Amino acid sequence: MKTSIESPLVSVYMTNHNYGKYIAKSIDSVLNQTFSDYELIIIDDGSTDNSKEVIGKYENTSKVTTIYQENKGLNVTNNIAIKLSKGKYIMRLDADDYLDENALMIMSNGLNNSKCGLIFSDYYLVDEFGSVISLVRRHDFKNDVTLYDQPAHGACTMIRKEFLLEADCYSEEFQCQDGFELWLKFIKKFEVSNINLPLFYYRQHSQNLTKKQDRVLSTRHRIIKKHVSHKDVSKKNHICIMPVRGMDLLEPIALKKLGDKTIIDIAIETILASENISNIVVSSPDIRIINYLKKQSYEIIVDYRPKELAQLNTHIEGTIEYIVRNYKEKINVPDTITIYHIEYPLRKTMYVDKLINTLYFFEVDSVIGVMPESSLIYKHEGNGLVPINGRDHTLTLEREFLYRRTPGLITVDYSFFRKQKKIIGGKVGHIVVDEEATINVASDLGWRLSELLYKNKKMG
Structure with a gap:
């Protein structure tokens, strides 16, 4: 030396x-x-x-x-x-x-x-x-x-x-x-x-x-968890709401089997494995889904949601207010609300915990799941298409980075929601998810891809 x-x-x-x-x-x-x-x-x-x-x-x-x-x-x-x-x-x-x-x-x-x-x-x-x-x-x-x-x-x-x-x-x-x-x-x-x-x-x-992206994302999750440990995040009252429509389908996606489990079972088991979530509320206007869940042994709240709250043109904020009001004796006053869509069965439990931990570490009002968008995105300005990111491929500006939101992966501080009646707003944080977390089984391609990946995971 x-x-x-x-x-x-x-x-x-x-x-x-x-x-x-x-x-x-x-x-x-x-x-x-x-x-x-x-x-x-x-x-x-x-x-x-x-x-x-x-x-x-x-x-x-x-x-x-x-x-x-x-x-x-x-x-x-x-x-x-x-x-x-x-x-x-x-x-x-x-x-x-x-x-x-x-x-x-x-x-x-x-x-x-x-x-x-x-x-x-x-x-x-x-x-x-x-x-x-x-x-x-x-x-x-x-x-x-x-x-x-x-x-x-x-x-x-x-x-x-x-x-x-x-x-x-x-x-x-x-x-x-x-x-x-x-x-x-x-x-x-x-x-x-x-x-x-x-x-x-x-x-x-x-x-x-x-x-491997998995290694990076899982390590970041562990790091964030370590750095909020002094805040006793897991002891707070975190409610997960799963809004499930399904009433217009001959066979609800929730009840279709991916491998040996239904989509709704996969989603519930994913959230039950969370270290942070206190209560799960599955809310659906479809009696078939309600009846199925009532036969299961999950310790969750099964809500038969009014159809007017489940229309395509209605916002989820109305459902949140309805659930907190109707089940206040069971769930008390939440610290956070997490919205989780069941149509993404390859999502990992860590993303739900990371949403909540990120909210507390960075002291933001809401946190969303995103994927960085590396493709050029264009808009039409009347005279043709122009890129809204990467105008000069030799210059990458951090302020022009784009992120594609992953639907149904949101956590909001309940005190913010109660004041603003919005699930995304105020100071918005984010977590990055992997590509599997963005695969939606509502499409034929998404279903086939999920089947293949789910089978591979089960095999090893």
């Missing part, structure tokens, strides 16, 4: 696992900085490619410390780097990304001239060969942002080390999403800031695109 300088202003550390193809460019981007008051710590985390050979060329370079270890994982390695670091400020650089030559100077000046705990920048998205795909421009966090639910990148964010230690560094219970977890710690304790200049290059390639 080659040791570095004694008291640098900035510590940059790099964790590497099998990125021998890219790491030299990353290292050189630090060594070529216009700013000189830094150290570079390179930790190879059990690579089996040519990484050690590449890193070895820098072992005798001034300012560089090199460490080789058996694979310990990202968060453990992050904490090792923090313990070794000597700087006042610290930044992680992923071994496949690289910095603009002025990054350390600009970002350290940003921390020098403020009281914020961390600072981050815009960035270039590049392909595996280093060609720029687009410039990603973040919000102006100083002037435009009041809801901090879009975190900075875990890497290439400069952090005040004193505050990082106060926040207990990285939680080693999580195997990914270290930046998200750290962000949640920081926004509750310290100021955060950003610089609207692109100061690093984020490489998009096959190795980092293959991270």
Whole structure:
């Protein structure tokens, strides 16, 4: 292990696992900085490619410390780097990304001239060969942002080390999403800031695109849950309402079987598995559904809803008021109301719990399930179609990101609803769901796809 300088202003550390193809460019981007008051710590985390050979060329370079270890994982390695670091400020650089030559100077000046705990920048998205795909421009966090639910990148964010230690560094219970977890710690304790200049290059390639979405979303759910544990969210009174129409169909979708279970059974069992939901109310004007549920042994409220509240042109707010009024002795005064549509049988229980936990963590009025919309969306302005997002494919503005709402996955703070009579409004938060959560069995294609995926899940 080659040791570095004694008291640098900035510590940059790099964790590497099998990125021998890219790491030299990353290292050189630090060594070529216009700013000189830094150290570079390179930790190879059990690579089996040519990484050690590449890193070895820098072992005798001034300012560089090199460490080789058996694979310990990202968060453990992050904490090792923090313990070794000597700087006042610290930044992680992923071994496949690289910095603009002025990054350390600009970002350290940003921390020098403020009281914020961390600072981050815009960035270039590049392909595996280093060609720029687009410039990603973040919000102006100083002037435009009041809801901090879009975190900075875990890497290439400069952090005040004193505050990082106060926040207990990285939680080693999580195997990914270290930046998200750290962000949640920081926004509750310290100021955060950003610089609207692109100061690093984020490489998009096959190795980092293959991270499973399931793993990311489930880890974020666990992180949010951890960070609201002190609020005793699960002890509050959370009501889930399942509005089911069905009266105009020869065979209600609710009673159709997907595999060995009806659609309504799948939905009820999904919500019963929730850690947060206190009471479930299934409300339907279809007597067939009512009679079916009354024969089951579920501990739920089965409501024979007046038909005038179930018409296509009626809003769900009327049903909510009717249920809270009619069943007040059974459900008392709710803390939250969650609306859950049964036509999406591949949804996971965690999404319902995450809606509620997100509402409490970010202290918003309502939370909806969404999918990021990456396709170009057009509108007609009289003279033809024009894109409403991505007008310039080389510039991606965070303020123009679009999200497609997933129907029937909404939680609203009941005190907000009681005042405003709206389920979506006020300060609106969001959770991202996977594609399976958007598949609606009301269409023939959606049914066939759900059958296939449901069968595959049952098999293994």
